Amino acid sequence: MKKSGYVIILILLSILSFSQVQAQHSFTLNGVITDAKTGEDLIGASVAVFESGFGTFSNNYGFYSLTLKKNTYKIVVSYIGYQTLKKEIDLSKNTKLNFLLNPSSEQLSEIVVNPEKRDANITSINMSTERLNIKQIEYIPVLFGEKDILKTIQLLPGISTTSEGSSGFSVRGGSVDQNLILLDEAPIYSASHLMGFFSVFNSDALKDISVYKGGIPAQFGGRISSVLDISMRDGNSKKFSASGGIGLISSRLTMEGPIGKNEKTSFIVSGRRSYADWVARGGGFVESDMILYFYDLNAKINHKINDNNRIYMSGYLGKDKFGYEKMGTDWGNTTATLRWNHIWNSKLFSNTTLIYSDYDYGFKITDEASMSSGIEDYKLKQDFSLYKTPDNTLKFGFSTTLHIFNPGKLILEDVEKENLLMERKQGLESAVYFTNYRKINDKLSLDYGLRLSMFNQFGEGWQNTFDNNNNKTDSVWFNNGELMQSYFEYEPRMSASYQLADNKALKMSYNRTAQYLHLLSNSTSSQPTDTWIPSTNNIKPLTAGQFAIGYFQNFLNNKYEFAVESYYKRLKNVTDYEDGTDILLNEAIESNILSGDGRTFGLEFLLKKKYGKFNGWISYTLSRSEKKIDEINAGKWYPTKYDKTHDISVVTAYKINKRIYLSANWVYYTGNAVTFPSGQYTYNQQIFPYYTERNGYRMPNYHRLDLNFHLDGKMEKRFETSWDFSIYNAYNKYNAYTIIFGESETQTGTTEATKFSLFGIVPSVTWNFNF
């Protein structure tokens, strides 16, 4: 470990010193790119030299840095959906220059579904990565009319839904807990509202979403399958505005504006509240004391101290409540992020982040008993970006997180009765990383890096050892702060891109990732009762190595984009459960967890039309996801619950005029792998199913068409309104949510299979406003 630490420091120092030598005789242009109308930082805006096309992109805070030799340049600043800005600059010294971009009027007559540079998919080194602008989400019809980023990304290749209507998603055959979901850098441990039918992300408060399915940059770690990096909006620093929407089962309101007159400080507050219980009670469907709702609140304030320093403070609070007056459950996330951006010099940018994240759920069983569980994080993160030359960017940093796990406790009000307390656990997850982007020549680019991660489990607590029959063979007590178990993993990351022509590129990537947190869950989709636990002496860290290769080509002046990617991912220490394992308040759960190997592989196709009145995409994924665990299915490879052979999404939108557009999406996928009986037997005068293998069957194939009609109010009014009329499952296909096998209630002694479907056709209407 110590040796590895020295190695990484030496590498960093050598790269840093190299940059100093190389930087002589050059000057740096740097600054921030923002929306001229709202003052919002623009992420991924292009800054390039007109003559040569040499350039860079703004980072997550709108910051850019471009080092060039002394000369006069015509600089072009562009961002899709905004007017391109050209400016001549005499670069004879280091220059700070902020750019303000005005939204383009063209976007009113066409749909812009991608904020990136038109040929970014070819010129960028990234593969297995998708960036979504929040505008893109607005065009996609969804269940109950609630715009939802998690449901939108499920329409991309390699990302699939875990069950009907669910916000849970699987990336390249990985499970739900293998996705790192970050909201302003704070991890979200349960991203679902209303048992998974809504995500916790209110699209009104969001600015930008990046999904990494592979080629995961070294600055991200902690999950092995994907990273969903979500940025909240900063708030309009130019003027006060408000927007919102009223839907059939939920409504939302956002307010934002400057604080003070110098445009240095702005805020945004955005809230949502559902009222499904009011609707259900009003319709007489449920008892009068039934409670079923969620609310969430996003808030952010940022202050520009001076040109080189800016601070952001953002937070999220969400809660679900479900049950009755005397019994029920509630769950929710709370996050807080404090960030300090500092520009050390024209090339070196840093971000220091303090993060708090908490997820908890509780059951109230009666007035006399209650249960709770959850996880709490305290994190410090330091990131540096060194823009050495347009062809060379070095990123490095470190992070350390204190995880506090509360796997569950049952509290009984009667003091004479024994409470059941699952032991609280704690661990420190730390990492250092560097990643270096190098453009070798006009055709070849490389991005290579290394992440060294470590997990230390600390006392106080018992460390138990179990034999093959799950009997506890040894227990050792550790005092508070005493090291119980330590794991170390090296995680190399590498991407390469070779541009075959202006419109063609071949890319490949390899990344190794490690995960020290595990989710106890019996369901396919994400459920609030799922419980997070750390790696211990009995549960080893999950690791994955993924290799991907892809071919990318654009057609017709970049209007059409085609990509095909193939990947192979090998996993170690994947888990499953022994038969009949109860994950709730199970003190011996570690003995019930089985581990083995995993593998996923697949082929993904994407054809996208990015601009014009008519656009959208078609995605197709052919894949397999399997596990091999000695104790299950006689040690043979078997499909995971996330294995879907075929997955097709067709997403289209057509803008009829400046006020009206129509959109539709159609999805088709192979049913999930499930366990069905292969026989029956009679015991105690009842018929029971007989199972021969786990996940040996498939649910029926799934398909669905959704439609949306959007109508904007008259534009000249200061108070803008719009309507969305959506139809989910337009041709009323009753897809199977679950199939239950059992003895017939009407014909004793015979068995039957009953299909349960959640949704037939679901129309919805939402009224939106903005002033």
Add this chain to the structure above:
Amino acid sequence: MSKIKQLKYILFFLFAALITSCEELIDVELNSANPNLVAEGVIELGEPVWLRLSYTSDYFSKGTTEFYEYSTAVITDENGNSEILQYEGDGLYCGSEILGEKNTNYTLNFTEGKSSYEASSTLFPPVAIKQVSFNKTRIQTLEENRTAYKINIVYRNNPNQNNYYLFRFYVDGELQNNWYSLANSSYYPDDSFLVYQPAHVYFDKGDKVRVVAYTLDEATYNYYSQLNDLLGSDLENTSTPYNPRSNFGDNVLGYFAAWSYDTFEAEVK
């Protein structure tokens, strides 16, 4: 613990009921598994043992069950007394001499061809039901909206024995629920009276209810918990379906249980 699990199921059912839009019988093509041996054996307080040996069949088969007729089955108590069971047809083997006694462990052996199997279970004294009463409540779901009655069972906890119970309910001789209402009182070490209020068990006014409370050993309680998992295991949020673990070993389905019981009759007024 089981209450929490029940609550989890209740909440899921409620939410599913709110949004479930369709339920229909379908045809599913299932594999034909090779027949697997099923053994069901019981010894009750004051009664001789019985054992039924049969085989699994295709899931949707409607034919007769295949039984195994050529076994040699032997019951042995912890004192070394043993008896060979007599075959009586339809896979049923019965004892006559050894009767179930309190606080006694029994071992049941049988053969199938060249293979032999063995299972043990302990018979504990019956629980004493002191009182049964009913509370008026309202069932309000998408399917029904009616007044019903929930049952309260008061029974004496025995602090000196294992306390694992299975409750079953009959109205006019007809079993009311296809799942097993299980209770344990491991958190109550004294001999006070305990109240059990099973979830999902409802009666109507005028019902003459017979409650049967079986006292089980821990392993039998766990087996019936697993059967309960199986009866509700096709829903989301429950464990992957599995075969309950038999005390005859991994190659046999079914169980050998020793138990005692108490009964109580009451009318819903």
